[in-house]
Amino acid sequence: MTELAAQACEACRADAPLVSDEELAELLREIPDWTPIARDGVMQLERVFKFRNFKQALAFTNRVGEIAEEVGHHPALLTEWGKVTVTWWSHEAGGLHKNDFIMAARTDKQLDAE
């Protein structure tokens, strides 16, 4: 299978299919640092990234913002001193779509990008 980060994002649509429990387990193996959590009954993917200071955390936040804008799929981003919490889900679809796993994998890649 093509590496997750290299797969294409589909447009966000309300009728887009959510991942099944089996797909969830399979896709999570490709992004082992992400945690699936349910908030208000909506499944989300979350990861906390640690940095040496606020400036680096903010730079990472902006890189994630850029990859989100590129594809029109957007995360929740909480930037703190030395820490960024990134949460992906598909608002329109009300849960986790394949897009969220692709973007989580692409988010991981922003750690190496300066």
Ligand SMILES: C[C@H](O)[C@H](O)[C@H]1CNC2=NC(N)=NC(=O)C2=N1
């Ligand atoms: C019109 C626009 O493409 C949509 O509102 C997009 C924008 N970004 C989005 N991002 C996420 N994560 N989920 C969505 O459903 C979503 N919808």
